[in-house]
Amino acid sequence: MSTVEHPRTGGGPPSDAEWEEVQRSAEFVELRRRLRRFVFPMTAAFLAWYLLYVLMATYARGFMSEKLFGNITVGLVFGLLQFASTFLITGLYVRYADRRLDPLAAELRARLEGDDR
Amino acid sequence: MSLLAQSTSVGEPLLNVSIFLLFVVVTLVVVFRASKNTRTASDYYAAGRAFSGPQNGIAISGDYLSAASFLGIAGAIAVYGYDGFLYSIGFLVAWLVALLLVAELLRNTGRFTMGDVLSFRMRARPVRAAAATSTLVVSFFYLLAQMAGAGGLVALLLDITDKGGQALVIAGVGVLMVLYVLIGGMKGTTWVQIIKAVLLIAGAIVMTIWVLAKFNINLSSLLGAAAEGSDKGDAVLSPGLQYGKDTIGKIDFVSLGLALVLGTAGLPHILMRFYTVPTAKEARRSVVWAIGLIGLFYLLTLALGYGAAALVGPETITAAPGATNSAAPLLAFELGGELLLGFISAVAFATILAVVAGLVITASASFAHDVYANVIREGQVTEGTEVKVARITAVIIGALSIVGGIVANGQNIAFLVALAFAVAASANLPTILYSLFWKRFNTSGALWSIYGGLTVCVVLIIFSPAVSGKPTSMFKNLDFDIFPLANPGLVSIPASFLLGYLGTVLSRERDGQARFAEMEVRALTGAGAEKATAH
Numbered sequence: 001m002s003t004v005e006h007p008r009t010g011g012g013p014p015s016d017a018e019w020e021e022v023q024r025s026a027e028f029v030e031l032r033r034r035l036r037r038f039v040f041p042m043t044a045a046f047l048a049w050y051l052l053y054v055l056m057a058t059y060a061r062g063f064m065s066e067k068l069f070g071n072i073t074v075g076l077v078f079g080l081l082q083f084a085s086t087f088l089i090t091g092l093y094v095r096y097a098d099r100r101l102d103p104l105a106a107e108l109r110a111r112l113e114g115d116d117r
Numbered sequence: 118m119s120l121l122a123q124s125t126s127v128g129e130p131l132l133n134v135s136i137f138l139l140f141v142v143v144t145l146v147v148v149f150r151a152s153k154n155t156r157t158a159s160d161y162y163a164a165g166r167a168f169s170g171p172q173n174g175i176a177i178s179g180d181y182l183s184a185a186s187f188l189g190i191a192g193a194i195a196v197y198g199y200d201g202f203l204y205s206i207g208f209l210v211a212w213l214v215a216l217l218l219v220a221e222l223l224r225n226t227g228r229f230t231m232g233d234v235l236s237f238r239m240r241a242r243p244v245r246a247a248a249a250t251s252t253l254v255v256s257f258f259y260l261l262a263q264m265a266g267a268g269g270l271v272a273l274l275l276d277i278t279d280k281g282g283q284a285l286v287i288a289g290v291g292v293l294m295v296l297y298v299l300i301g302g303m304k305g306t307t308w309v310q311i312i313k314a315v316l317l318i319a320g321a322i323v324m325t326i327w328v329l330a331k332f333n334i335n336l337s338s339l340l341g342a343a344a345e346g347s348d349k350g351d352a353v354l355s356p357g358l359q360y361g362k363d364t365i366g367k368i369d370f371v372s373l374g375l376a377l378v379l380g381t382a383g384l385p386h387i388l389m390r391f392y393t394v395p396t397a398k399e400a401r402r403s404v405v406w407a408i409g410l411i412g413l414f415y416l417l418t419l420a421l422g423y424g425a426a427a428l429v430g431p432e433t434i435t436a437a438p439g440a441t442n443s444a445a446p447l448l449a450f451e452l453g454g455e456l457l458l459g460f461i462s463a464v465a466f467a468t469i470l471a472v473v474a475g476l477v478i479t480a481s482a483s484f485a486h487d488v489y490a491n492v493i494r495e496g497q498v499t500e501g502t503e504v505k506v507a508r509i510t511a512v513i514i515g516a517l518s519i520v521g522g523i524v525a526n527g528q529n530i531a532f533l534v535a536l537a538f539a540v541a542a543s544a545n546l547p548t549i550l551y552s553l554f555w556k557r558f559n560t561s562g563a564l565w566s567i568y569g570g571l572t573v574c575v576v577l578i579i580f581s582p583a584v585s586g587k588p589t590s591m592f593k594n595l596d597f598d599i600f601p602l603a604n605p606g607l608v609s610i611p612a613s614f615l616l617g618y619l620g621t622v623l624s625r626e627r628d629g630q631a632r633f634a635e636m637e638v639r640a641l642t643g644a645g646a647e648k649a650t651a652h
Binding site: 016022032038042053057061073086097102105108112 | 199202203206209210212213214216217218335336337338340341344351354356357367371374375378398401404408412415416632638641642643644645
């Protein structure tokens with residue numbers, strides 16, 4: 001596990017070796033780990049939560065029709081919770097990306113493109 | 118209410134047309150102004166990558182909230198109650214796939230099309246040809262749905278009931294949207310979508326407040342009135358009226374749910390929108406804005422749908438020309454009379470125009486950039502020629518969609534859109550995900566997942582009850598429905614993932630790995646990504 005020690009000085013696009021060097025660097029490995037550690041479990045979670053909803057709407061209709069208060073049914077609340085969870089996950093990801101992904105990505109990008117950009 | 122019963126249309130067709138023409142004039146002016154800077158391929162296909170995240174987010178919602186979403190879902194809720202709501206949830210949750218897995222990485226590794234991303238580390242010609250094939254198929258299904266919807270809308274809003282007259286209007290809509298694309302390119306198209314999205318969401322907000330005000334801002338009493346207004350009573354408040362009455366129906370519904378949630382991030386016209394912003398971070402902001410606006414809009418359609426059930430009544434809606442699609446316009450008439458109806462009708466037309474323009478530019482870009490420039494000419498072509506080919510292709514696709522729209526007039530819009538989603542989820546999404554995240558993935562795997570997913574999906578549709586064997590089928594008198602489900606996603610999506618995997622590991626090809634280091638570093642850091650052009 002090497003690190004990228006020197007910022008690029010020459011012009012022109014980076015060579016294959018340079019891309020591979022960055023890919024092996026500790027910073028890049030960390031960036032990839034952070035991205036995957038967030039997006040993979042989160043994707044599994046929201047897909048499972050959505051499929052649970054679809055299956056309940058298909059196979060547990062009695063339960064979904066029960067009225068909680070007034071004419072508001074369990075199904076309606078469950079559906080609105082899907083909206084809430086979508087907004088929540090969006091917010092969580094934006095915060096995570098701003099704090100944990102963007103600074104690291106910007107640093108690596110600056111090294112590859114040179115600081116003049 | 119008596120007026121509705123007497124006439125085949127509601128409101129004043131002349132007023133509807135005038136408001137729509139006003140929209141056309143305003144957008145044409147905007148498109149002309151936008152066209153002044155359209156010179157390079159990047160300008161034409163990707164609006165010079167100069168839109169901001171929020172602008173692009175609004176345009177995405179304009180692109181995504183098609184006539185099927187707006188008229189279709191509101192109508193389904195009005196007539197079938199809760200089941201209409203199920204569609205909108207799938208359509209919304211799907212955006213998380215785009216946000217978390219696709220948008221930013223795609224923005225960093227491609228230029229204009231899905232073919233760009235795939236050809237990054239694989240044999241360019243075969244994967245570009247495959248990507249263009251699936252792009253054209255998905256766009257065609259989606260186009261057909263929009264153009265077919267235009268026919269029904271015309272019947273309702275302009276009081277044109279004979280097929281010949283409707284065909285003329287469909288042709289008019291088609292010519293207009295080709296004009297937008299030819300003159301304004303992606304920039305003009307984007308502005309049309311932005312204007313339309315703002316009008317659509319503003320109209321929906323006004324109507325929702327109006328409806329809620331009639332029920333003392335109490336959702337529960339609105340729902341109660343909707344149940345009373347329907348002959349099905351409380352059943353409209355729970356799932357099961359439209360879908361899944363028997364075992365096959367239930368499995369079919371789960372299959373639809375899967376296609377909806379996995380289809381969005383594979384829709385070519387949505388993917389292409391991510392290239393109109395300067396950076397991956399702006400692509401992320403686009404999706405955040407899109408999720409906010411689309412989520413808001415679907416919450417509004419819940420109130421509109423139940424509001425239409427309560428104030429107009431499902432019997433009146435199903436009896437009107439355009440059937441369930443007429444729920445939102447009828448509600449507008451009930452609330453605000455001819456003027457609000459005219460506004461909502463114009464917005465509905467504008468919706469079709471904007472979505473079709475987005476589809477045409479995507480399909481023409483895919484043909485000109487992937488097939489013509491890179492497969493046929495092997496990259497030996499100037500940008501000017503490529504853009505010229507894209508413009509010619511836009512005219513041809515426009516003509517095809519006019520013919521298709523006239524033929525498909527009367528088909529179920531929501532169903533055609535669901536098929537487009539199923540094809541996108543089967544042919545495109547597995548390939549994109551493998552390409553971005555799996556090092557071992559290679560050309561053979563990409564071809565297997567695209568062509569395999571596409572073939573499985575289309576073949577299952579052909580042999581499904583949607584095409585033959587049922588009174589509701591496309592061909593009522595033929596009977597070759599061997600496959601029991603109308604929605605193929607449950608089989609075709611896993612099949613495509615499996616085929617992509619098998620195609621990769623069964624081939625000794627290692628070509629996918631050679632440039633994976635570069636692709637992965639670019640995808641995650643944005644280094645070397647296409648920049649915005651300065652004007």
